[in-house]
Amino acid sequence: MITLGNKLSAIKTLREVMENLTDAISADDADTLNAQFVLFNKGFVLQKDEHNRYNIAQAKALYERCRNIVKKEYSAKFLSSMALQSMLEESD
Secondary structure: HHHHHHHHHHHHHHHHEEEEEEEEOOOOHHHHHHHHHHHOOOOOOOOEOOOOOOOOHHHHHHHHHHHHHHHHHHHHHHHHHHHEEEHHHHHO
């Protein structure tokens, strides 16, 4: 099971790679991106286009989907911890 901490770490790695992309994705960057994307969903894999290149738009779309997953999970975890804290304060 992939934890929120693993996903936060993956997002950090993804962000670093995405910031350095220009007009093409190298095979090494694609491997790094795919290794991180798969932590969010096994179907999140960069595919080569008809010109045998990795599509930057696809990478950006997958990155955004991963960011949204982390945002939702982080928000849920935060709200859960706030609710628990409130319950504990009420029981004192």
